[in-house]
């Protein structure tokens with residue numbers, strides 16, 4: 001027998017969370033599968049459940065004037081609203097639009113996709129290249145941390161038992177070049193074999209070749225957590241597009257990524273396919289940039 005709570009304010013939710021160990025329930029699209037729900041059967045939750053979908057304070061997307069225009073996405077916002085919102089960076093909208101199918105996206109949240117911490121969660125590579133941060137709240141106060149630190153291992157996050165994720169923060173950025181590609185078995189309702197997200201900024205000069213002033217790339221479903229290496233990105237940042245186009249440069253970068261992309265075989269794909277397809281997409285993106 002479990003108790004079920006559905007508070008209408010964040011303060012009530014945090015008070016309830018402080019009482020003991022509860023399962024935070026947003027859209028329930030991961031939780032219902034994990035708790036063995038089949039048609040005609042009741043879900044089997046082992047601990048009390050806190051529904052957070054009725055909390056208005058978590059239902060907004062807005063940029064914060066005081067925080068250098070950072071974009072705040074409330075934990076209650078469903079994927080369908082993120083997909084449509086003009087303030088949300090296109091790389092994130094594209095990745096969200098690839099999750100499952102429209103009916104599910106009307107119910108599932110970005111917060112749930114993050115907190116579920118699946119290696120194949122489709123929003124994560126885009127959020128990593130955006131340098132996204134998460135705000136965790138409890139009756140003790142709030143703390144904010146980079147998403148990369150929040151996701152510690154498959155299904156393991158830095159959440160304490162009395163905390164919930166309340167906001168996702170996307171810092172203001174100026175990275176107009178974007179790349180997103182998900183590889184699945186079909187166009188919709190397919191979990192990722194792998195996915196790649198990238199962002200970049202090209203600086204143009206009057207008398208010399210354009211330079212890649214910023215360049216980021218992240219890979220999903222090819223490791224226990226998203227693969228992003230600032231060290232390898234620094235090999236590309238500052239290079240001219242002419243250098244990118246030179247024979248051997250892209251191959252050298254791709255060779256370095258081959259060392260850190262170490263996927264596994266599972267029911268959705270083989271390790272060899274995942275690695276090669278990721279590197280092919282990386283090559284495609286660098287070649288595209290070299291032609292800009």
Ligand SMILES: Cc1cc2nc3c(=O)[nH]c(=O)nc-3n(C[C@H](O)[C@H](O)[C@H](O)COP(=O)(O)OP(=O)(O)OC[C@H]3O[C@@H](n4cnc5c(N)ncnc54)[C@H](O)[C@@H]3O)c2cc1C
Pocket residue numbers: 023024025026027028029030031032033052075098099100101104107108109110111112113114115116120121122123159163164165166189190191192
């Ligand atoms: C048919 C189907 C297809 C799917 N396809 C995809 C796909 O293509 N790509 C993909 O990435 N995912 C997919 N998923 C997985 C799932 O839909 C997503 O991960 C979704 O974003 C989860 O959001 P939710 O709000 O439903 O999370 P929930 O199920 O409510 O919660 C997920 C986890 O996060 C925790 N949690 C939720 N909100 C909070 C919060 N605010 N604070 C703290 N903890 C919280 C919960 O306790 C739970 O552990 C699919 C699922 C199904 C059933």
